[in-house]
Amino acid sequence: MIYSADYAKPLRTIGQALEALHVRDIDIESQGSDYLVRGKMETHLEQPAPQEDTHENKIRMVWGKLWGKKADGNGHSQLTSSFVPLELRYTPEDIERLEREGQTLRNNAGGMPNNHSVSQILRTVGGYVENRRARFVGVSWKGQSVTIQYEKSDGQKNVEEMTVSSLYDYCIHMYMQRAGRNDSIA
Known part of the structure; x- marks a missing residue:
C-alpha cells in the first residue's frame, strides 16, 4: 500500500x-x-499592582518588567503569563x-510567510511525511526539538527527531520546489 495523503495543508491549517x-x-x-x-495554551492573568510608591514596590515593578509583567507603578494592573493544558480534536x-x-x-496579508511560525513548521512536517510516501502518525514539538512519527507502506513505523532549524x-x-526552482538545499 502506498500512502498519498495530503498532510501539509491540514497541518498548516x-x-x-x-x-x-x-x-x-x-x-x-x-x-x-x-x-x-x-498542548499548553498561554493565558494572561491580571493582578493588581502595588498601591504604595515604596522602594520595595518599585523593585517589584522593575523585576516584573524583566520577567514580562507589566505595571507602570501608578496602581495599574500587571499581566502575568501562565500555561493551561489544552486538548482539541x-x-x-x-x-x-x-x-x-x-x-x-x-490573500489579504500578502508577502512571505514566516517560516519559523507554528503553521509553517507543521506544514513542513506534513511535506516531510508526504515526501517519504508515508502515513502521518504524529508529531511532538517541545522547544527546539520536533519528533515526527510516520508509517511506511510496508508497515514499518519510523520516529525521527529533528531541530526546528533543520526543519x-x-x-x-x-518552497524552492513549489516555486519551480531546481536549486537543492538539504
Missing part, C-alpha cells in the same frame, strides 16, 4: 489555529481522519472551515 491560541509544547496525533492536538470539516478562513487572511532548511527546500 491546524498550526494557524494554534498560533491564534498561543499554544506551545504541541503534540498532534492522527486518529483516522481526525487530528488530536494537545480537528475533524476534516473543522480543517476545511479553518482553511477557508485562513485563505482569506493569507526550517527543509521548509526552504519545499
